[in-house]
Amino acid sequence: MTILFPGSFNPFTIGHASLVERALPLCDRLVIAVGFNPDKCSADSVEDRVRTIARIYEDNPAISVISYCGLTVDACRKEGAGWMLRGVRTVADFEYERNLADINRSISGIETLLLYSLPELSFISSSMVRELASHGHDISQYLP
Numbered sequence: 024m025t026i027l028f029p030g031s032f033n034p035f036t037i038g039h040a041s042l043v044e045r046a047l048p049l050c051d052r053l054v055i056a057v058g059f060n061p062d063k064c065s066a067d068s069v070e071d072r073v074r075t076i077a078r079i080y081e082d083n084p085a086i087s088v089i090s091y092c093g094l095t096v097d098a099c100r101k102e103g104a105g106w107m108l109r110g111v112r113t114v115a116d117f118e119y120e121r122n123l124a125d126i127n128r129s130i131s132g133i134e135t136l137l138l139y140s141l142p143e144l145s146f147i148s149s150s151m152v153r154e155l156a157s158h159g160h161d162i163s164q165y166l167p
Contacts, residue, residue: 025052026136027104029095031149032057033067035076038147040167042110042138043086049136052085054102059092079167096131105133112140112148 026046032039032055047053055076059069067075069090080086091098099107107127109120117137124135140147152165 024050024106025054025102025104026050026106026108027054027056027095027099027102028108029056029058029091029098031060032072032076033149034152034162034166035072035079036147036149036152036165037167038110038112038140038144040079041141041144042108043080045138046108046136047085050085050106052087053108054104055080055086055088056095056098056102057088057090058095058098059090096127096133099131099133106136107133108136108138110140111137112145 026049028039028043028046030039035055043053043055057069057072057076073088073090077088080088089098089102091101095107099105109123111117111120120135120137124137127133127135147165152162155165156162
């Protein structure tokens with residue numbers, strides 16, 4: 024079974040890495056899919072993020088890293104993934120992810136696997152890490 028883990032991963036944090044490690048036993052192949060969203064500005068290009076994440080998992084043949092643009096369900100179909108992985112940190116995340124899961128299942132039949140973040144990682148978000156970095160703080164403890 025193939026699971027696709029989509030996101031902007033701007034940056035890819037230890038919270039994301041935790042979800043990858045916890046989902047791996049559930050599948051034969053896990054595809055980390057870095058989405059391109061023209062409405063979001065990023066200091067790092069999609070290609071840079073793909074390269075950075077691919078280096079983290081270069082020794083694990085069960086994990087691949089791709090970029091995509093457009094609907095996530097189309098990326099799932101292209102990669103042969105019947106499931107997508109999403110992380111939930113808060114109640115607000117849950118409501119948002121439930122709505123996405125419902126529409127994705129409705130239009131494609133692709134199911135969503137929700138994993139809750141570990142309590143000690145639940146405060147970590149890419150936007151928080153970007154904010155700290157923009158003010159010159161060391162963010163290395165939040166990156167794999």
